[in-house]
Amino acid sequence: MKLSIITVNRNNAIGLEKTITSVIHQDDKKFEYIIIDGASTDNSVDVIKKYESNITYWISEKDTGIYNAMNKGINSSHGDYCLFLNSGDNLYNSELTHFFNSSEFDSDIVYGDLLVNAACSEKVIRFPDKLDAKYFFKSYLPHPASFIKRSLLNSLGQYDEKIRISSDHDFFLRALVCKNASYTHISKIISVFYYDGISSDINNQKKISDERNNSFEKNLPMFYSEYNHWLNIEKDSLMQFVITNRNNQLLRFFLKILRKIIR
Secondary structure, three states, X not given: OOEEEEEEEOOOHHHHHHHHHHHHOOOOOOEEEEEXXXXXXXXXXXXXXXXXXXXXXXXXXXOXXXXXXXXXXXXXXXXXXXXXXXXXXXXXXXOHHHHHHHOOOOOOEEEEEEEEEEOOEEEEEOOOOOOOHHHHHHOOOOHHHEEEEHHHXXXXXOOOOOOOOOHHHHHHHHHHHHOOOOEEEEEEEEEEEEOXXXXXXXXXXXXXXXXXXXXXXXXXXXXXXXXXXXXXXXXHHHHHHHHHOOOOHHHHHXXXXXXXXXX
């Protein structure tokens, strides 16, 4: 079983070097490492060349977006599984490739847990062992902590490049809910995700929400109305809670602060 680690980068030389060093310092070197750079204008290419002897394949050329670059990575890979560790993120420790190579995984998707670094705080996000459609209505799987069979990526047409920010969510929805791909959760932190990328930008949250809604409507049309109904019930429940507890001093204080924030 061979692993392909793929890093996508665009003008993030500092983050790229951090990512590269976490990969090349793995104890077990039985993997291929691919870097797809989007014609960066900073010194990203210099960073790549600095570690070139540890990189299986790299290219720097214009692309049409992050998922176009990730698809290039898939097309350049030869491993049984692909792990997307994009620039700025890093593997949690130096034992991960040894753990993966010494395990006998056969599921289409093997996913672990994620350490999220936001400003000066860190939080471990534990993902569930069991997944269903309802889970993807509100949540996601982390591509920096998911080993995906290359054959599955190719059989589903890779990532939809028309989706600009959340095509990885669309892929997991198509693979796990629509195609019933097999999966395994491992209770192990795989990577560190830094909360400073495009999907973390508050200005992109509406775009992400719209993309996910479109994905549900396209891939699960029979359940799309149920999805909206479920969301509305949840909103109504929250509103009912607020109305019922409107005299609660702590809740009133929280709402007062919230109004100041969003004013």
